[in-house]
Amino acid sequence: MRYLLDTNTVSALMKGHAAVADRIIGSARDDVAICQVTAAEIEFGLKYLPTSKRRSLLRDQWNIVGEELPRLVWDDEVSRVFGERKAQLERRGKRMSDFDLAIAAHAIAFDLIVVTADAAFERLRLRHENWLS
Numbered sequence: 001m002r003y004l005l006d007t008n009t010v011s012a013l014m015k016g017h018a019a020v021a022d023r024i025i026g027s028a029r030d031d032v033a034i035c036q037v038t039a040a041e042i043e044f045g046l047k048y049l050p051t052s053k054r055r056s057l058l059r060d061q062w063n064i065v066g067e068e069l070p071r072l073v074w075d076d077e078v079s080r081v082f083g084e085r086k087a088q089l090e091r092r093g094k095r096m097s098d099f100d101l102a103i104a105a106h107a108i109a110f111d112l113i114v115v116t117a118d119a120a121f122e123r124l125r126l127r128h129e130n131w132l133s
Contacts, residue, residue, distance in 0.1 A: 002031040004107045006116035007041040014061035023131045033070040035106040037099055072106050081105040094123050
C-alpha cells in the first residue's frame with residue numbers, strides 16, 4: 001500500500017476527473033486505498049444531495065469505484081495517532097475537522113501518502129500529493 005485517497009480525490013474520480021483516473025490506472029492495484037472515514041463522507045454526500053439524475057449517476061459511480069478500492073481498518077494505532085495529533089493541533093490553536101484528521105491518522109499509522117487537494121493536511125506535516133492539479 002502506498003497511497004490513501006482523501007474524499008475530494010475519490011469524489012473527483014467519481015466525476016470522471018481524467019488525471020485522477022490515470023494515476024490510479026497507472027498504480028498497482030494494491031497501492032491505492034481509502035479508509036472507512038472516506039466511505040462515510042461519500043455516503044453522506046450522496047444522501048445529502050436531493051434526488052436527481054446527478055445523484056443517481058454519482059451513486060452508480062460510487063458503487064463502481066467503491067468496489068475497487070480496498071479499505072483500511074481503524075485499529076488501535078490509528079486511534080493513538082488520531083489522539084496524539086489532535087492534541088498537538090489543539091495545543092497550537094490549529095483546529096482540523098475530525099474527519100480530515102482521521103484520514104490523516106490512517107495515513108500516518110499505515111505510512112501512506114495522502115492524495116488530497118485539501119491544504120488542511122499541511123498542518124500535520126505528513127506526506128501528501130495532489131492529483132487534481
